[in-house]
Amino acid sequence: MRDNRLRALFAAGEPVVNAWVSADSPYLAETLSYAGYDSVTVDLQHGMFGMDGAVRLLQAVSAGPAVPLARTPALDAAVIGKLLDAGAYGIICPAVDDAAQAARFVAMCRYPPAGVRSYGPARANLGLVPGYVEQADAQVMTWAMVESRPALADLEAIVATPGLDGVFVGPNDLALALGAEPGLAVPPPEVEAAMVRIAEAAHVAGVLAGAFASGPAAARRLVEQGYDFVTPGTDMAILRRAAAEGVAAVRGTGGGTAGESAASGGY
Template sequence: MRDNRLKELLGAGETAVNAWLSADSAYLAETLSHAGFDSVTVDLQHGMFGLDGAVRLLQAVSAGPAVPLARTPALDAAVIGKLLDAGAYGIICPAVDDPVQAARFVAMCRYPPGGVRSYGPARANLAQVPGYVEQADAQILTWAMIESRAALDAVEAIAATPGLDGVYVGPNDLALALGVEPGLAVPPPEVDAALGRIAEAAHAAGVIAGAFASGTAAALRLTERGYDFVTPGSDMAILRRAAAEAVAAVRGTAVTTAPSGGY
């Protein structure tokens, strides 16, 4: 098993930039892995593919220097185990609302006696390595998503969950949970305050503060707030924005597409 370069980078206090893959395209996955991102997250929750597609995409990301991660569609030990067996070096788990769920999530990513993960690494670069169990437990990263009012209310306890590596904000779902409009380029005060509280909770617990952003400007604002693991938009949002900017530049007109949304 390779060393997790993303874990090393974050452990050194550096900011990591993550790509988000929702298209069922191994070509795009490999391209993103070679584009300078520190990691690429294969999104099995909202991505346009199933588990078979996720395996192909993880393989494609692994062909480049970016660290392959995955977002599981739910707190499901079977799916999380398959994603790890397929080569994900970290899991982002949605809808973690309390420290009990956070502890269950961590256990699903760790082998006994510290967890409940079943043994069965399928990829050759995992299964043929002596000491894989110990390496996997040491290398695989875990993020609990904070995207509900319940999770926000419990964020300090969630962040302090033993073995959890970080929290990750789903800003649009969090905005909906707080009763405000999602997808705004500048977060409303309720979401901005929540972002500050989440970052403070992560720093107090000594874990990674991660978040999805609606573009580069929003990602920079997050880093200024202390977030050290940021996603500056999804693959399709970045492609759509770049395409619209290219068309506008050639025509000499204003960009007509709406700003990127997020998950």
């Protein structure tokens, strides 16, 4: 099993830049892996593919230098185990609303006695890589998504969950949960305040803070706020932005970008 390079980057205090795949295109996933991102996340929650597609996408990411990650559609041990068996080096789990759910999530990503992951690393152990089972618990990263009022209420307990590597914020789901407008390039004040609090709580507990951003400028703001792990837009957001800018440049109609917003593919 190869080392998870993200752990060294985090230990060095380097911000990790993550790509996000929602299209069912191994070619696109492989291209992003070679594009300079530190990691590429295959999104099985909102992506336009199922488990078979996710396996192909993880294979494509693994062909390049980026670390393959996956977002599970739910807190589901069978799906999480299958994504890990397919070669994901980290799982982002949506809708973790309390510390009990966070603890169950971590256990699903760990082999006994530390957890409940079932043996069967399949593609992750192709060629019978020496030491996969012995190394997997130390290499696989666990990210719990904080995106609801209950999660904010139990935040300090969530970030204190043994074995949890970090929390990950979906600003637009968090905005909806707080009754604020989603999809803004700069989140509303109540969402911004919650995101600052999440990062601070994570660091006090000694875990990492990650989040979606609507684009590069928003991702940079997150890094300046102390976020360790940022996603500056999804694959489709990048494609739409570049396409709009190209058309506008040819037509001479200005910047041609819809801006950094959820409408261009954020979460």
